Amino acid sequence: MGNPKQKLKVAVLFGGVSGEHEISLLSARSILSALDAERYEVIQIGITHEGQWYFGNNALEALNEGDLSSCTPATLLADPTRNGIYLIKKEQSDELLSHLSAVDVVFPVLHGTFGEDGTIQGLLEMANVAYVGSGVVASAVGMDKGIFKDVMKAHQIPVVDWMVFTRQEVESRLEEVIAKSENIAPYPLFVKPANLGSSVGVSKCHDRQELRLGLKDAIRYDRRILVERGINAREIEVSVLGNEDVDASIPGEIIPADEFYSYNAKYHDDRSQLLIPAPLEPQLTDYARSLAIRTFKAIDGAGMARVDMLLDKESGELFVNEINTIPGFTRISMYPKLWNAVGISYPELVDRLIELALARKAEKAKNLYRYQRESQGK
């Protein structure tokens, strides 16, 4: 930045329409407390369950308490010539926009739908503002478990056998869907919505009756669902950081309190444990780290991601299960804890992600958007 005294304006977005609204508030609380006030001017934007944006210096508290009367409705425009956050003010029967602040970097601390799936990233691209984390394609591919597995397969990255079905197929041809599912592998089978998180709509099905119920449950959440071979698995997670030069942390392991890492085991049962580092043979540790980097590169990830794997307890095979492009980010979450274990503190991690966002924008600025003869500009 030109003037070293000039603080970087960072807009932190949190809350949102997604089912992971509350997790987002927890992540944002940690991030806001880590942003160095000497270096950054922080603009808090809380997004309600309905999707309305609010600005306020205490927006996080206000959203937490469900009382936004101290905050002002705000927005970001898709027009790149109108940089930054605008307040929406009511004057008589009109709503007027007034410019609040330019923005150098947006940190979307939004997990799941509308936050981690490329939609907000699309808006940020349109606005031509730097932002933390993956772009549109990597976010969308990382979110959609079906397309993600297609990409993994194309890159020879091991994933468990799966099939995708649509809501329409489940509703109109259930017996056919069941027969095809039973061809994937013997029970147990896992059923999950293609685009969701926090284990919502995920079921472990031990027999045909449970599969029937699992299918009907999953289609409540998404138009497309997956049926997968169920693995008796250890759950291994690796944190990734970087843009062009990508680094992988040591692996961690989750010991879920339930039969699998269900919604309840994730957020309500404090018997779920994180092991850092995961107790793995050195060779397997190296392999898990290399798989994480290959996965991140295969989807063209940027900034950060947590790559979650399933280690088959019986065969010792390691499969990539999913990638989270905006992983849980509280101080006690796996993503920052894995970096902490290799010497990158939480505030350093946040600084690094902001630098990576600026680097990514600078890289993008090199692109030409119209044909130009090579000799021009020389």
Ligand SMILES: Nc1ncnc2c1ncn2[C@@H]1O[C@H](COP(=O)(O)OP(=O)(O)O)[C@@H](O)[C@H]1O
């Ligand atoms: N094929 C599978 N075999 C064994 N366990 C699985 C499988 N798929 C999912 N799980 C279990 O379900 C949990 C949630 O599934 P996951 O695919 O990670 O969805 P989410 O995006 O909701 O976290 C995993 O952490 C794991 O415990």
Ligand SMILES: [Mg+2]
């Ligand atoms: Mg998961």
